[in-house]
Amino acid sequence: xxxxxxxxxxxxxxxxxxxxxxxxxxxxxxxxxxxxxxxxxxxxxxxxxxxxxxxxxxxxxxxxxxxxxxxxxxxxxxxxxxxxxxxxxxxxxxxxxxxxxxxxxxxxxxxxxxxxxxxxxxxxxxxxxxxxxxxxxxxxxxxxxxxxxxxxxxxxxxxxxxxxxxxxxxxxxxxxxxxxxxxxxxxxxxxxxxxxxxxxxxxxxxxxxxxxxxxxxxxxxxxxxxxxxxxxxxxxxxxxxxxxxxxxxxx
Amino acid sequence: xxxxxxxxxxxxxxxxxxxxxxxxxxxxxxxxxxxxxxxxxxxxxxxxxxxxxxxxxxxxxxxxxxxxxxxxxxxxxxxxxxxxxxxxxxxxxxxxxxxxxxxxxxxxxxxxxxxxxxxxxxxxxxxxxxxxxxxxxxxxxxxxxxxxxxxxxxxxxxxxxxxxxxxxxxxxxxxxxxxxxxxxxxxxxxxxxxxxxxxxxxxxxxxxxxxxxxxxxxxxxxxxxxxxxxxxxxxxxxxxxxxxxxxxxxxxxxxxxxxxxxxxxxxxxxxxxxxxxxxxxxxxxxxxxxxxxxxxxxxxxxxxxxxxxxxxxxxxx
Numbered sequence: 296x297x298x299x300x301x302x303x304x305x306x307x308x309x310x311x312x313x314x315x316x317x318x319x320x321x322x323x324x325x326x327x328x329x330x331x332x333x334x335x336x337x338x339x340x341x342x343x344x345x346x347x348x349x350x351x352x353x354x355x356x357x358x359x360x361x362x363x364x365x366x367x368x369x370x371x372x373x374x375x376x377x378x379x380x381x382x383x384x385x386x387x388x389x390x391x392x393x394x395x396x397x398x399x400x401x402x403x404x405x406x407x408x409x410x411x412x413x414x415x416x417x418x419x420x421x422x423x424x425x426x427x428x429x430x431x432x433x434x435x436x437x438x439x440x441x442x443x444x445x446x447x448x449x450x451x452x453x454x455x456x457x458x459x460x461x462x463x464x465x466x467x468x469x470x471x472x473x474x475x476x477x478x479x480x481x482x483x484x485x486x487x488x489x490x491x492x493x494x495x496x497x498x499x500x501x502x503x504x505x506x507x508x509x510x511x512x513x514x515x516x517x518x519x520x521x522x523x524x525x526x527x528x529x530x531x532x533x534x535x536x537x538x539x540x541x542x543x544x545x546x
Numbered sequence: 547x548x549x550x551x552x553x554x555x556x557x558x559x560x561x562x563x564x565x566x567x568x569x570x571x572x573x574x575x576x577x578x579x580x581x582x583x584x585x586x587x588x589x590x591x592x593x594x595x596x597x598x599x600x601x602x603x604x605x606x607x608x609x610x611x612x613x614x615x616x617x618x619x620x621x622x623x624x625x626x627x628x629x630x631x632x633x634x635x636x637x638x639x640x641x642x643x644x645x646x647x648x649x650x651x652x653x654x655x656x657x658x659x660x661x662x663x664x665x666x667x668x669x670x671x672x673x674x675x676x677x678x679x680x681x682x683x684x685x686x687x688x689x690x691x692x693x694x695x696x697x698x699x700x701x702x703x704x705x706x707x708x709x710x711x712x713x714x715x716x717x718x719x720x721x722x723x724x725x726x727x728x729x730x731x732x733x734x735x736x737x738x739x740x741x742x743x744x745x746x747x748x749x750x751x752x753x754x755x756x757x758x759x760x761x762x763x764x765x766x767x768x769x770x771x772x773x774x775x776x777x778x779x780x781x782x783x784x785x786x787x788x789x790x791x792x793x794x795x796x797x798x799x800x801x802x803x804x805x806x807x808x809x810x811x812x813x814x815x816x817x818x819x820x821x822x823x824x825x826x827x828x829x830x831x832x833x834x835x836x837x838x839x840x841x842x843x844x845x846x847x848x849x850x851x852x853x854x855x856x857x858x859x860x861x862x863x
Contacts (some may be wrong), residue, residue, distance in 0.1 A: 324604030328618065345621055396687070398680030410689060416827035499687035509605040509616075513580075 412493030
């Protein structure tokens, strides 16, 4: 009798927990993406939810420590450099929802890095010169004469500035990386840069909409955000720059 | 006469016995209740309540016939359409964008009711294209090596030929036509062979036309033409004969539907095969296109393996 009552109590407790869990999930999704980070309790809930999901679905490419994998071109998720958007929860969630070049038209897929060497658009010498110029831009050691020549190619027949900008700071609107920060998805050595220019980059990330429930996608976005914005000051800074605002859909 | 059993124990003893015997019966109902309670609790724990269809689930901005419009999509659409950060979007603008999205959703749902995928080519193309793009996407992430590209070029050299061009004079001898009413096939062959001999010996085309009754066929009236155009104009019988001629050569007589033809190649630029270096861009594009097609082909094979396809009698496998 006592045992049955204990079981009943345990079941009631579990029911209560499940109900609370659902309430937290609702709260996580009801808030607009960038509102979530203003609620520490919600962030804690999201992180607890997302950790096992990250290990199961994301760690294979981005690494258990979120530091990325240059061999796969999978970006570091723990720093403050973002290929697409500015690293808000909303931006991260968009990438999670639809992916990068995933074949879904809502994915990030405006452009990709051409295979300059493979297609014969640039000669071997031109590519090596551009590499030196990029090393110069990123504050690394470089050969001045070759970098000077590389600059000419960069703004000339290679047209690199079309995507990376006249100031080479890239454009996160369509995933052109900032070449001045010395942060690289596929490695930043002269050899890595040569390979990127020669073979181009056409990295793909799957979209998770329809695969994972929305609350799990939101939790993952908040988790990645929290890892890449470790201090409250940084978080507040990015939050202030966020593109979203509290409020629900107006009728 | 049997004496009925009379409990002769004292009243206190009877109560004790009653208490000792009744717990088994008295626990039955509560036990059932507890078990049912546990079952319901377990159901409650492991099964979520069915969604309330009258309210919009969290994460969505609207429900249109139970189909959700994501809040994230509303934000994205507002920013793209209004060209400003979402923080600056007014409630009225936001409502307008949302209602546009609702209208779009309604039209999509209507399209499904009207079975547009079944009846409208553009819809079918968009759907098949969408599936193909998703199937090919992961494979396109892999860039080929130089060796793979070179091997592809070697295997598909014919793709990378630059068209040649030809200016060919096409003379025709209409057999049994108005000009040659009495001419038999055998006679026409003899005349055409003689005309070819004359042409190869230096006679002019005008002389042959006048002497043997040939006419200009009119098929190459535009003069010098790229090979693809010449192929179109000369037709499948004459074009192969023309491609075998070098500049200044005269063909043997060729029988076509309208009579016997003799081709005189006046100008010829042979097709050229682009070398690997100059064809690289095209080779790269073709390589990736073939990778995508192979992936799509495999996908269709898998779909066919999972599908039940029954052909009508008379339709072959």
